[in-house]
Amino acid sequence: MINLGKLKEIKDLRKVWPHEAVDFTPWLAEEDNLTLLADAVGLEITVDETESSVGDFNVDIYATETETDRKIIIENQLEDTNHDHLGKLITYASGKSADIVIWVVKRAREEHRAAIEWLNNHTDENIAFFLVEIKLYQIGSSDIAVKFEVVEKPNDWTKEIKRNTSNSPTLQARYDYWVAFNDYAFQNSAFAKQFNKRKASTDHWMTFSVGSSACHITMSQIRKYNHALVEWYISDDKELYHKFYSNKAAIEQEMGVQLEWNELPEKKASRILTYKTVDFDNKDTWSEQFDWMMDMAIKMKKAFKKYL
Template identity: 50%
Template sequence: MKLGKLEQITDLRSIWKHEANDFTPWLAKEENLAALSDAIGIELVLEEQESNVGDFSVDLFATEEGTGRKVVIENQLEETNHDHLGKIITYASGKDAEVIIWIVRKARDEHKKAIEWLNQHTDDSSAFFLIEIEVWKIGNSEPAPKFNIVERPNDWAKAMKNVAITNTQSRQMQFWQYFVDRWENNSIFAHTFRKRKAHPQNWYDLSIGSSEYHLCMEIHFQKNDINAGLYIPDNKNIYSSLLDNKKEIEDFLGAAVEWRNAKKASRFLISKNLDIINPDKWDEACDWLMDMCLKIKMVTNKFSK
């Protein structure tokens, strides 16, 4: 049997010429962010690229699925330096982030020690990750990235598993697990969307192939209300394009649409009043959410150009 030889590509600029224009958009793609999630043991959901922090911007702003913890990700296709160390602290403060990820070509010893010191001298809710990005290939194969964790907090994953959840969160977890278990009953829905784990929260997000927006479903037990909609973190052109076709969108969805436009984020959603405290109504709730998400994806693809 003839085996290939692993070869490391040391010049990262031959793969990504520019951090902001090439590497950050690459990392923002769902499959690449999922690979980073697997490496650090935290399921990341992208919120914004180049997210504003005063007069500066952090490369990627995300949240941890299941807890909502805020995450900042700073990229550096060079050796670590004092400038970027200061930036990650500034961004963490500006975003009130609890998880800070610094991705670099090479970590210098003094910066390894700095991240280790931060993990040792901050409380258990904070986590600093220092990660080297490597690229490998075998012969003429496509280059393959690898996230090599240099520094991480001690017992982070174990500590997160020990966080207690409330009764409301327990009920939310039960509903979304029921939703996930029912997934395959709708073959079109199962073929269209990538399944995510159920978590104890009132929302459940679905990717529809773009970092510019995603589908978001919500359940509210106190209000006996469920809703589905499109969330746009920071692109007013897409929101305006959809709003310009408001009547056609509402006619297609067959329901009144609530349009919300904040300073940065914007969204539209459709709500349904349903007695979801009663588990006997969960089949109806799941079917409605799946059907509405499929319709929202269709109108988004048509009118977001």
């Protein structure tokens, strides 16, 4: 007979985090914990500051979307949503010129869900508002598990339509490719175990976390040259790049490919990549393209993480 534990929800968040600024914000700003929130909203997030000044006030977390440099503010509330925090969100977004606003709360009241929905539908297409509830669960006396549940987010279809008002065939083709990639890749258990699903967009790239804020994996559609590209991207750490480069032979041997190593001396970033010539317009070959990109990403993560 199999004995199953009973899952219970912990309603009082302050049993875990007594104080928002002192306990919850520092906890959320830690890389592993922020990744949980980032995965829930489908973004790559790098913390810039906690308790970042906005006039006489402080935004809980000021951050950047990795790769795009779009600015993010995260406001935490270990209670039900209220008008005071909604007003702060607008003030902080304005003061920080934020592109993405994330409101993390215990419970979202209906009027505030409606307000966030209205903001997403009536603001510029480059602005995104997320309303996220914190859930805590425990089985018996096990460790407490946290889950972030998105209750309001931008209407992806509406946003994409707005972004494509120019009717650009290239933007539409990029978007269709990433939608198809997501549908295909995350039915593959080996890939899904290694990477979290990212939102399809009209960008030529899609990024995946590797468990470090210093680097990530990027897949790209370089349509000008018909190249499907997979790269290990280091945003600002030349010492780490040199560490990888000193292990170049072992990394390439494990992956079974020769990589291009680009330190980019004129920039902070470094790139280590491989690419394959493909026909993006031939949808019959998309599954083959996706298989290659997935395989390279899995091998790249395994080979490089040994030296992090």
